[in-house]
Amino acid sequence: MDDLFLQHKELIENPTARVPICLVLDRSGSMSGEPIAELNKGVQLFIQSIRRDDIAAAAAEIAIVSFGDEAPRKELDFGSIERQKVPYLTASGLTPMGAAVNMALDMLELRKKMYQQTGVDYYQPWMVLMTDGAPxxxxxxxxxxxxQLALARKLTVFPIGIGPHADLSALKQFSPRRDPARLKGLNFSLFFEWLSKSVSAVSQSTPGERIPLPKTGGWDEL
Structure with a gap:
């Protein structure tokens, strides 16, 4: 079955208001070893946590873009979280962050158009941008x-620096409304646990309603 047809079918059959989330994840060579292993573990836990929450599972739609080598890759496209296969990221190459963010924004815009075509309401899209270096x-x-999207309240950006060498000034350029946070050590699991709780809180609200997100739970350096 054509994937685009399947995505339309899923939206029509489940008209629950959606929370589109794109994870934009650094898998450059400097992420080799324990960092990429912990990142993979955190993403797996995030997906599993969403699946265990019936409300969040019906509302959350997750896509993943990774950046390494010479160009970014679409690792996971939007769709029913129940049928998605979580990718395993491998580290290598450069840090094409700009191209990765452009790919993520294109995917989010396309998804919003699909919601509009099928009459499905949606919450403000989220983009989680994580890197351990500089673009x-x-x-x-x-x-x-x-x-522009963030200032127009059409996008929520979560910029996260991994380790001491992450360029927070570069991350800040993507996020005028939210300052970058630096991950404490390799607390990916704690971060993605917090993210899943945040998704759950938003999915139980009304689209357009502003709600406070849970406290960080100690994953950051603040």
């Missing part, structure tokens, strides 16, 4: 797009 490509256009 190796031009981030100007991607940062401008992300900033």
């Amino acid at each position: 190796t490509d031009d981030i100007t256009q991607a940062a401008e797009r992300s900033t």
Whole structure:
């Protein structure tokens, strides 16, 4: 069955208001070893936590873009979380962050159009951007797009620095409304546990309603 047809079918059969979330994850060479292993474990736990929450599972839609090598990759497209296969990321290459954010924003825009075509309401999209370094490509256009959407309240950006060498000033360019946070050690599991609780809280609210997110739970350096 064509994947695009399947996505339309899933939206029509389950008209629950959606929370579209795109994880934009660094898998460059500097993430080799324990960092990429812990990141993979955290993503797995995140998906599992959403699946265990009936309300969040019906509402949350997750996509994953990774950036390493010479270009970003679409690792997971939007769709029913019950049928999604969580990818395993491997670390190598450069840090094409700008191209990855552009890919993520394109995917979120396409998803919003699909919601509109099928009459499904949706919450403000989320983009989670995680890196342990600095971009190796031009981030100007991607940062401008992300900033405009965030200022118009059409996108929530969660910029997360991994380790002491993450360029928080570069991350800040994507997020005018939320300062970057630095992950404490390799607390990916705690971060994704917090993220799943945040998704659950939002999915139980009304689209457009502002709600406080849970406390960080100690995953960050604040």
